[in-house]
Amino acid sequence: MTKIDSITVDIIENALKNSKNEMDVTLFKAAMSPVIREQHDCFPMITDAEGNMVVGNFGSHVPEVVKQFPEGVQEGDVIFVSDPYTSGGSVSHVNDWMIILPIFYESTLVGYSSMFGHVIDVGGPVPSSMPVDARSIYGEGVRFPPVKLFAKDVLNEAVIAIIKANSRTPLENYSDLMALVASCRTAEKRVQEICSRFGIETYFAAMNAALERTNLMMRDLITKILPTEPVSFEDFIDDDGLGNGPFKMKLTIWREDDHAYFDWTGTDPQSPGPINYYLSEPMFKMFIGSFLISAFDPDINFNDGFYDVLHVISPKGTLMNPEFPAALGCRTHALSRMFDVLSGALSVNAPDSSPAAGYGTSPYFIFSGVDAKGDKFNLMEVQYGGLPGRPIGDGLDGHSWWPAFVNIPTEYLETYYPLIVDSYKTGTDSGGAGFYRGGNCNEKLYTILADGIVSIHDDRALIQPWGINGGEPGSCSSKTLIKQDGKRIHLASKIDDVKVEKGDQILFITAGSGGWGDPLDRPAGKVQSDVRRGLVSKEKALKSYGVYLNDYLELDEKQTEAIRAKIKVDRGTLESFNFGERKEQVHA
Template identity: 50%
Template sequence: MTEPATTIDRRTLDLIENALLNVRFEMDEVVRRAAMSPMIREQHDEFPMICNRRGQMVVGQFGSYIPGVVEHLGGDLAPGDVILFNDPYLSQGSITHLNDWCLVLPIFHEGHHVAFSSMFGHMMDVGGKVPGSQVNDADSIWEEGIRIPPVKIVEGGRLNRTALDVILNNCRAPEMNESDLMALIAGCRTAETRVQELCDRFGVGAFEAACDALLVRTRDAMAQLIRRYIPEEKVTFTDQVDDDGRGNGPFDIVLTLWREGDVCHVDWTGTAAQAPGPINFRINEGLCKLFFGIYLIMAFDPEILFNDGVYEVFDVTLPEGTVLNPRFPAPVSNRLNVHVRFFDCMSGALGQRAPDLAMAAGYGASPYFVFSGEDAEGEYFQFVELLFGGLPARARGDGLDGHSWWPLFRTTPVEYAESHHPIRVRRYAPVLDGGGPGLHRGGAGVDKEYEFLSDGVFSVNDDRTLTSPWGVAGGRAGGRGSKHLVRADGTEVPLPSKFDALAVRAGDRFVFRTAGAGGWGDPLERPAERVRQDVSDLVVSVAAAEAEYGVVLGADGEVDGPATEARRAQLREGRPPLAAFDFGPPALPAEVFRRPA
């Protein structure tokens, strides 16, 4: 890493750091106000970044890939340029599926290149064989939509209309995509303006020195976390993804961690070979390092600014031809099932040496629902929604109910969904007993019921239907997800967690239940009043309160103290020692759930 060429005082460094953090959030807000699709406007599936002139991320969320993109274009950059791309294989896995369109804008100050701004956002549809473009039964990336190599979509301030028309002509929702693309450009332009203002105020030298100093500071802070929490002895943990949407699975995700000096070694050797179906996660090595850095920062020291300064203190092994590093043209559209196991494996590995610092497993996917067809006026519609699930319990407290893995994501308001699409949300609640019991309860999944008001087709992707999100330090496993269709005549049809374009009629209903999360610690140590509140909040049943937590409630719903004390003593008597990990009941065979003919 380059040390700062110019010394910079602490006060100026703090001013520039906080200004850049504010710019990062301003970029978000500009995009959300200008975008059209619910994926970005309502659910906030977009991510900003500001980099130094070498392309290293200084503030942001998704790590830098910019040097490779610039190299692809032969280093030809000029004021007013905006680069667009979405191909995971041509961006070394920095963008991980085709729905994410990424923009890179070089920032100049008085003719000198000083920085980059960048954003990516999830486009509602990018072509491919099914609406929404996240194809469950794809056998190659060619079926998943249009592949955009790095191209100047704006050159010297002038929109490349021909290239944009070709791209939009391959999408089912061109107007929304164009609106969202222009919103992303506006977000990048916002950062351009603010960085130029910082250079005007402090000078280019001070700005560049601050960027370098922030990278070095993060590197040094991360090295301290690694020395404190990563063991020198190798630890290995294995988790599984249920299936790939094409009947194959389960797929092992294997992580081995250890430390040598200040460097954390992250080795994925033993991970399953790439899947025939689209769960493959084409991760960039730098992005892998960033995710580990973010995990350690958020778990142990959230005050640290995460940026590309983490790169020097991680060494990553990503065997080629696995679900974490597939060979072209492996399909990748539903890669987040593997992505989230990435975090579960890290928690499982760390928990073997320091259970007090470990989290349980979460809902383990990025559940989505896509409904499309023609409305009563004969107009094509497409509704896309991300669902959430239970977040893990940890030593600090309970997991969150019905929450996203990505902190800034939001649920689509029911009013928006029902106002713009022929669909009605009949129920939206936490899954009863979905969170793993523990001293700290795992988060509950989401129980959502949709009624279709028009004929159409719908697709779903989820996971943790066959396996359970595990608990730690005596906590119990969380509940699995489930799906079923209720036909208008009342017939119930169980469904798998992944399927494409299932035909439905007006009046049919779909019940989507996501997985919960594992618990942390002994459930019999959970304060009885907390359990009573869980029952009142409809996340724990009266029966589970007694069976899992040993809490007996009276007819008035209040805790029966003597009965609870006796019940807990009874449950403790003769029970085996608490397990470090509870993986739940045996995995279900995939044959349990089949798409109806």
């Protein structure tokens, strides 16, 4: 085995990280769908020759896919897949298209590059291919099992023909697919350059060292933060869009020496509707590692080196491990809520060291129709919400769960789609009160400029994001159709085929997030600043924080001190978790 020093490992590891970033840039410049091009709903990865992720934003899915090609892979091959079930959960719904490209140097396989992105439409009964009333994956659009898009550099034209024939957005899909390929070819070129500079043996040794370093650091982290006695936590998804719910997600965690165990036993059976999440064991290990590293030790390089110290139990036929052909199109509610459950389980014994709950989903606004020029349009926009208060500071307002995701600029939306964004702001008082305030939600008001159809995907419309360590819960989400005559129509959080007319408005409000710590301990000057910035109302400042501000928003310290003292006496002991109140389902 080639010996290698830590400096060389750092140089090669950082070169690969830069290559991963270049993959993103290539994709953003070449893709056409705004959800990829503008919002960055994509995940790059570079692996070693065995398919272990060395750098990336997602866990490695390469071995599960590549083994389905008994003839193996050759130079010039490019693999394409969009089916969760035949790829072992490598992608989680059929809108996610994934490319895997084997990288060769001097005829030797040295690794793989991979990228997946969310394409706008893959067929099915509704625009954007995520029907909220789907009862099986057969009703969610065209899915591709692993297939060679290129075989020894020869394009499989039949795959392209199928793609174009089964989408409402054939041009965008084709462009996105080729952009994914270009992204992977960028990494291929960079890896070959690294191998040319250092040699294959040194390159292999550096990747092994990077994986081993992450393994050792993760073992140390596990022993510091996980309990030796099992602890459990539960949270709920509101409903499945078909009138069923709420759905419980239960997780039990513990450690044995420096190995961690995660058990989903007690989670509800799979849903009749499309909120199921086919969470393969490797993918869940990736999510666990991502969360632990981000929350507790960001210095650890995120790669597959820690997989052997994580152990997952996920009973078949449940929400987190559904059996084929369960519908999966709206799985982001379970995906995002998983982090709330994981955070809750980690905080049962130490609520002062973990964040509260966030908006807990991936809200979608989908608008399609024909514009004044007679051109078809299909917009799918990902919305964001409040990120939770945490031991180190306030939660982020109107932010994505995934750090790299961003919003579609208003100028882009208004240029390419028949709508006006009348306002786009954070929702006052939507973040739970706390020593560290929960992040506020997004409130977005659209005016529709062409008749069309709207679909909405969201959650936490009934069940609040919980507060922790004395913090209050965040606000629920809501959606309203405002007709031209001023009539306001409540919309369910999961709904398709909402007919809108030119001049109508849609008010899209996401959920906030929970606060961390006793609100009465938050410095009064910070509360005053929150009020002046429109993040907290004067009324909530008084009710939740005990801070008295006059009509000019000036702080009265004596009254504040007296009010806080009275609130402390009247309220009694604070609970570690504040789950708020569960709303009843409101029908349109």
